[in-house]
Amino acid sequence: MKRKVGIMGGSFDPIHIGHLAVANEVLNIYELDEIIFVPTGDPPHKEGLRADACHRLMMVTMAVLSNDRFSVSDIEIKSSGKSYTLNTLTELHKIYKNTEFYFITGTDAVIDLPNWHEPGEVLKLCRFIAATRPGISLEEVGIKIKGIMEAYGGNIEILKVPMLQISSTDIRERFRTGVSAKYLIPECVEQYIIKNGLYRYGDTRL
Ligand code: ATP
Numbered sequence: 111m112k113r114k115v116g117i118m119g120g121s122f123d124p125i126h127i128g129h130l131a132v133a134n135e136v137l138n139i140y141e142l143d144e145i146i147f148v149p150t151g152d153p154p155h156k157e158g159l160r161a162d163a164c165h166r167l168m169m170v171t172m173a174v175l176s177n178d179r180f181s182v183s184d185i186e187i188k189s190s191g192k193s194y195t196l197n198t199l200t201e202l203h204k205i206y207k208n209t210e211f212y213f214i215t216g217t218d219a220v221i222d223l224p225n226w227h228e229p230g231e232v233l234k235l236c237r238f239i240a241a242t243r244p245g246i247s248l249e250e251v252g253i254k255i256k257g258i259m260e261a262y263g264g265n266i267e268i269l270k271v272p273m274l275q276i277s278s279t280d281i282r283e284r285f286r287t288g289v290s291a292k293y294l295i296p297e298c299v300e301q302y303i304i305k306n307g308l309y310r311y312g313d314t315r316l
Pocket residue numbers: 119120121122123128129132214215216217218219220241242243244274275276277278279280
């Protein structure tokens with residue numbers, strides 16, 4: 111039988127409990143063997159207060175420590191230049207033989223698929239699971255997903271999860287303005303951000 115492995119891509123700037131809760135729901139409902147978090151590399155031009163890839167990778171690593179089915183890959187951070195999901199999935203298929211991949215996104219991210227590099231090829235390499243996220247109606251997502259599958263084929267499913275109105279943008283803003291983000295991010299991530307002075311203007315101004 112094929113192993114079932116989830117891939118959760120994102121900038122994770124920083125990782126928050128929305129990411130972790132979604133991953134856990136998909137893990138359980140689809141009975142996956144493992145979920146690999148894949149932080150993106152640094153964009154060529156960072157806008158606003160963003161953390162370097164090494165910090166984002168460290169925060170994801172710490173956040174997944176307590177779950178033995180969660181792991182992290184530095185495949186995109188290590189690759190030079192812009193990394194495309196197509197390349198990442200192709201590489202992961204070489205490493206993980208006899209494996210079915212489930213690419214996990216929020217509903218906001220999945221509707222952007224037509225703007226990805228080679229969406230049709232990406233859809234051949236994995237199933238997509240789009241977890242509900244506040245801010246976009248199920249009806250709108252349903253229509254867009256239908257259109258994507260008609261245009262490119264593939265398999266995209268919407269998964270209803272307990273919705274959490276949490277975003278990394280909001281977390282960064284909290285640290286910038288000194289508003290507590292307690293319970294919205296894992297405690298170790300909160301401590302790491304404070305210790306390294308991330309998301310604040312000052313010595314770390316980008
Ligand atoms: P930012 O505000 O910087 O865009 P983000 O919170 O959207 O950050 P990303 O790293 O962009 O986090 O997201 C990675 C993946 O996780 C995306 O597919 C996104 O849709 C999904 N995701 C993030 N937060 C949630 C949430 N609260 N509920 C459901 N999915 C989420």
